[in-house]
Amino acid sequence: MFRTKRMAAAAALVTIGGLTLAGCSGSQEEAAETLDPNEEVTLTFAFWGNDVRADLYDKAFAAFNEEYPNITIQSSFLDFPAFWEKRQTEAAGGGLPDVMQFDYSYLRQYSENGLLLDLKPFLGGLIDDEPLSDDILAIGEVADGTYGIPTSTNAWGLYTNPVLLEKAGVEDFAGGSWDDYNAWMGDISEGAAAAGEEFFGGTDWTGRIQNFEIQQRANGEDLFTEEGEPNFTEDDLRAFWEQGAELRDSDAIIRAQQLEEVYPLSGFDSALTASELTWDNFGAGYLGNLGEGYPELGLAAPPVTVEGAQDLYLKPSMLHSIAASTDHPEAAATLVDFLVNSPESGEIFGTNRGLPASTTALEAADLDALSQQIADYEESISDRLGDAPPVPIVGYGTLEEKFRQLGQELGYGTVTVDEAVDQFFSEMDVVLNQ
Incomplete structure (x- = not known):
């Protein structure tokens, strides 16, 4: 499951920056290698x-x-x-x-x-x-x-709903590119409508920073460096969000308004979408929210950006x-x-x-x-699976939420891609310099 040692999990951020923290000595004593079995x-x-x-x-x-x-x-x-x-x-x-x-x-x-x-x-x-x-x-x-x-x-994965897929008359996602995934979602939405059902293939995946991250990793770049500096440009983010422009205008995905109506549930565990890109440990929660009519889930790898790339990692x-x-x-x-x-x-x-x-x-x-x-x-x-990225920067949770909010606004059409990019980089500048 993992490489051997010999071969070379939306959290709110509680900001501690700015506090004078007690107990922050500049050095740390060498830890002992043994435990005293008699010490209480x-x-x-x-x-x-x-x-x-x-x-x-x-x-x-x-x-x-x-x-x-x-x-x-x-x-x-x-x-x-x-x-x-x-x-x-x-x-x-x-x-x-x-x-x-x-x-x-x-x-x-x-x-x-x-x-x-x-x-x-x-x-x-x-x-x-x-x-x-x-x-x-x-x-x-x-x-x-x-x-x-x-x-x-x-790890990041693609959950699917076998019950909804059967209703839509569509097979599980067989893998492929992001365009292949978009087309597959479109087939599901079309099949659902033909069957008189109201559900969709998925959501606008450009609203999740993790999908941006794995695309960047496929091209050899983590989102942030070991020193906590941004490792992507405005053009990188603009290109990512522009991938969703056609998708947001299509019937392949659920509308932003419908997602807001079921929040804090997602479209997936409300049985309104047949797929969801997310962390694989979300499965139990999905099954619990979906209820007895949905006894199992499908789980497959996310779409591929670059063949052979080590874009995924264990978190x-x-x-x-x-x-x-x-x-x-x-x-x-x-x-x-x-x-x-x-x-x-x-x-x-x-x-x-x-x-x-x-x-x-x-x-x-x-x-x-x-x-x-x-x-x-x-x-x-x-x-x-590649090496895990550097430990998240201080304030990463704030940026993750801002990314989600801007994705939602792109879905509503209340911001343009250029405006979303400007807002995200402004927020990132604040977070990195607080």
Whole structure:
């Protein structure tokens, strides 16, 4: 599923920039390689989720304590927005939890402010790196340090609705170019209308920054450099949005007004579109929202921009990170290793946190039909998987939302492509210079 080590997951952004952050020392002591088994330690652990996930963590901590009875875990959880609001308050006061679930969008922000412990000294020791490929470990790297260990992965994919395809009399997407995908969506909308049904082939895919990203990656460029500078031009973005001009005027896709009416659901999990380009870990949510009449989904690779390009990559559904202010780095690293790598963790969590990134956890996980489908999908795109892009810039969530909003306005016809490009670059200038 992953390259071996020997071969070379819409989050709101809580801005910490501008705060004077406590606990941001300029240096960090070398981490010890061993854990004192006799030391009585209490660790705080924070995660976002619900009662179901909380019960799973309780079971994981119980299993952990069978092996490490001297380490007590005090855990707490909130929903995603509240989780990051609390972390912002704690960051300002120097009181982050010892160990945290962490989101990719915030990794650069917190690590560059000196709030996270560099885990590199623990790799190969207290944190076993053998079950984690180099590609996976690289996801948690910022500059020369490792500040998060992915628990799970997802990749960009194309979900399809077999029930709607059958009604439209159209086969699943067989692959091809973006023009091929547009034509396929048109066939679905035409077939639905002929059958007296009201659904469409898909949405305007130029409204998602991830589709712009994979097209840029197909041409050898990430959206941003390692230094956080833009790696694309106004002409690049203009050309991308202009690809959707004909599509937006066609009957192949759902209208922007209809999407607004079903928000926060998408057209796909409202059974109004037969396809959706998105992260592959969205499948369970789609099935839940679609209900009993839609027992399964199709999952295929996105359209191809350049044949043979490694445009796709594995993204973490979440990571585990340790606060730089922790008094117990060895115990915290031991807990991270257990939650990421242990067979007990894989068996307990299954795919609750996404498809396990560790091979030992994945082998122990009991995959349901959809989870196995996602695992098979990620295996099928191995030739298209390249190195993960640099960790998102501070403010990436704001830019992702601005991109979505401008895509929506292009759908309404309230802005031109040139105006959308100007607005996006103005917003990006603000974000990068705040």
